[in-house]
Amino acid sequence: MAAARHSTLDFMLSATADCSAVFKGLQPIFQEQGMTETIHNWEDHGYLATYVSKNGSFANLRIYPHGLVLVDVQSCNDLSGGDVEQLLNKIEERMKELCHRNIKRVKRLPAIVRGDAIDKYWPTADGRLVEYDIDEVVYDEESAYQNIKILHSKQFGNILILSGDVNLAESDLAYTQAIMGSGKEDYKDKEVLILGGGDGGILYEIVKLKPKMVTMVEIDQMVIDGCRKYMRKTCGDVLDNLKGECYQVLIEDCIPVLKRYAKEERMFDYVINDLTAVPISTSPEEDSTWEFLRMILDLSMKVLKPDGKYFTQGNCVNLTEALTLYEEQLGRLYCPVAFSKEVVCVPSYMELWVFYTIWKKRTDV
Amino acid sequence: MAAARHSTLDFMLSATADCSAVFKGLQPIFQEQGMTETIHNWEDHGYLATYVSKNGSFANLRIYPHGLVLVDVQSCNDLSGGDVEQLLNKIEERMKELCHRNIKRVKRLPAIVRGDAIDKYWPTADGRLVEYDIDEVVYDEESAYQNIKILHSKQFGNILILSGDVNLAESDLAYTQAIMGSGKEDYKDKEVLILGGGDGGILYEIVKLKPKMVTMVEIDQMVIDGCRKYMRKTCGDVLDNLKGECYQVLIEDCIPVLKRYAKEERMFDYVINDLTAVPISTSPEEDSTWEFLRMILDLSMKVLKPDGKYFTQGNCVNLTEALTLYEEQLGRLYCPVAFSKEVVCVPSYMELWVFYTIWKKRTDV
Structure with missing residues (x-):
């Protein structure tokens, strides 16, 4: 056309x-x-x-x-x-x-x-107009949860776009490193829980570091299928099997999984929340985005060891109001937590991004 | 309006x-x-x-x-x-x-x-439309050589824009580090020549490393004046004086300076070419951009010690033809040279950028 x-x-x-x-x-x-x-x-x-x-x-x-x-x-x-x-x-x-x-x-x-088969315009999270150097639609499907696009950018490689949001490009190791703690953590022999992360980037990088066990809980099998095929610079071969020597991928909504783990008192050294910014959980309990985020945080804290760390991406640095609201939620969890944040340049994002590290405050002192 | x-x-x-x-x-x-x-x-x-x-x-x-x-x-x-x-x-x-x-x-x-006092649209080098988060025109003057704008971006800090080209933002330490050899060089006690570099970023970073002497040759005093005032995250206090303990800034066209140094057989450990992509030299000799670039390269090689290194920025990674043409010029210099290149994400550029390291091939073996 x-x-x-x-x-x-x-x-x-x-x-x-x-x-x-x-x-x-x-x-x-x-x-x-x-x-x-x-x-x-x-x-x-x-x-x-x-x-x-x-x-x-x-x-x-x-x-x-x-x-x-x-x-x-x-x-x-x-x-x-x-x-x-x-x-x-x-x-x-x-x-x-x-x-x-x-x-x-x-x-x-x-x-x-306007109206081209290849849509090159993917506005930033803070609402600015940017044109990408897209030259191919690699994958474009509707799953039960979201629209999944993988588009090829000349400079960034393949880009995963979920319901219109640029999620991750093959150029974006900086994102994966930031959400893993920017190289300051020792994952060897550790228990790790990844929430979301269907592109496989975090899983691929952590598995290289010889953890004891990584459990990844991704709701959307189709994201995994698309990324396994078309985001191999990001996920390597880690998504070829849902089970490996030191990892397993559960195709499930993370909310019931977190509840199960909390009940079983299963604890992790690291919880990495890589869920999409707009929640797609099927759980009926959340009645607002913030409540959903707080529920995830509360449940994550319950399965986090006392000296464990929780990593997540926040938002673009310009959305200061949303960042402040998020930080306010951190003061409303069932247990007291502290946090630090880092601003990172993720190549395909065209805007600076904030990443959070959250940990439980010690109550024994 | x-x-x-x-x-x-x-x-x-x-x-x-x-x-x-x-x-x-x-x-x-x-x-x-x-x-x-x-x-x-x-x-x-x-x-x-x-x-x-x-x-x-x-x-x-x-x-x-x-x-x-x-x-x-x-x-x-x-x-x-x-x-x-x-x-x-x-x-x-x-x-x-x-x-x-x-x-x-x-x-x-x-x-x-359209037609706002603050212009937010600064297309990339590969011709894509991007909207910046500009909220203030900090400086906007015509010098004898070019239009000089310093615009404030919410996320990138102040951005220097020369004749419509985004040159450097206060967020762009990645650019300065790349054009200095990405942290792999030892500048201590070395002789360094910077061509252009009026924003002061390179000078500021190298002076910290205790070089023997840095000479910076910038044609446009007004760029220095603007950046000294409004790009202080980039240049610190280094432009407050044109002479320091281990550096001097010459307000001159670099071509005659290079010729003088070549004649005097003055040699440098590092030559860093940070000139604008489109030449603004006043020298009448160049009759095309490529010939100008080659002249700069030839003269630079003449003042470079046998084991010295020449650093420069190339172009955006998508302009493969321009990059190839540049590399062809490297095969046409008066002396044989070798080169390596690196692709770097410079936050305010909205596109990946290629940096070159060039050195003289040893002819004594």
Whole structure:
């Protein structure tokens, strides 16, 4: 299916615009292209001229009297993008003749591709627009829990995207290292519990460190299946079997598993929470995200040895309010805990990310 | 000056669109807003409906018959963005009623802010659109050589942008470490030459390592002045004086300086080329970027001790052609050289970056 290319060209003027003069100066450029014109003149709010061409492309010329001239061109991409660039070049030249030293800024953004089979736009957690260098849809399936996409980025390798959130790319060992304690922990002969972690990155890295036993509890078999096949730089061969010498993968909701372990008084040296930011548990008990998070934390503390550590990812560093709320939850657990945090650059995220280390405060002193 | 917010909402349909039915279904939503309608019907290429509102905002509804429905709304930001979001919500609901299971993808990008005093859009070197979390223009001046901007990013701190290229942010110690050899070099008692480097990052980090003498040659005093004031996380106090116990900063074009040193047979243990990607030398001799780069390389090799090392940044990892061309230049120097490269994640770049280490091949063996 043909996608549409949406190109923009913006002029900020240092003075109010003579709307009529700008309009009359640019009009011939569109007319030369054989485009049909429709004009709206607000008197108070300037001009909007719409130009329609026979091949289905169209342009908007919006002139704001306070000194803003915005041009949009939308065309189907079976047309050459070069034609549009030429049109915009002509407009830029003409504007420089018309407004000369009055132009404070000229801005031409990379064209936005809309409705392409390959979607390259995956906004950051703090809501900014970013275009990825995606060149292939490797995997795209709906599981019982979420949409699972694995997209190939030229620089980051394959990227796992769960329900629209960039989760992890093959370039992102920095994420896995951060959520394992940034190389400061000794996993040898330790008992480890991983909540989520379906991409296999944490499991793969910990197994190399000769732990006693790693238990990973991932709800979504399809994430494991997709990552085993397409995220091998991240998970190596660790997901080829759900059981290994020193690890087991349970395909289960982690809530009942945590409850079972708590009841059995099974304890871990490390609990690593790698669940998705938006919970997908099937447990009916949680009635808000924060309560769900607190339940996970409480249950995790119950299965954590007194000198054990709990690692988790927090949020992007810019969402300070969400981070503060999370930290408030830590003061509301059944047992007193302390925490530290670290800001890490995860290559594919395009934003800095906060990771938490949480431990039980000693009550015997 | 009021900026304009440009919002988009795109629907990809799994089948060809009944353009007329979609148009008639969505039309009332715009009419309810009291917007004036202009319709263009291509027969072969679908519909374009333009809706103009009294307050100066307008919308485009473009229906492509192959199954793409694109909505654009542009409004001045003294209007509440919430109104536009509500309009888009209504369109999304109506589309879901109209097309039901035929909708393959709904995509609403973060609104693009056009003509704002703070420009947040700084495309990557490989031409992708990225929005930064800029909240303040700290410095914006034209020097004799280039436009110098220092913008404040919430997560990256102050960012130095030279003629539109993101150069370095206060978060980017990773860049400075990479161009110094990634911690594998011993700078103690060494002679170091820095070409460019006006942000002071390299100088600041090397001076800590007790070199014998560092000479930095930066052409643009205004870059130094701006960074001394606003990039202090990067340069510390090192730019407060152009001379220190073990360093000097020359405000000069590096070409004549290199020629002078070559003539004097002054030699360095390390030459670090931190010049901007697009040359701004005033020397008249270069007639192409590649020849300029080769001249810099040749002159640098002349002042490099036989066992010395030359460090430089290359390009983003995706521009493979430019990287290959650069490596070809290395085979055309006056003396044989070898090189290695490293890919590094520089936080504020939003793309992986290649750094080079170059050294003279030994000819005595």
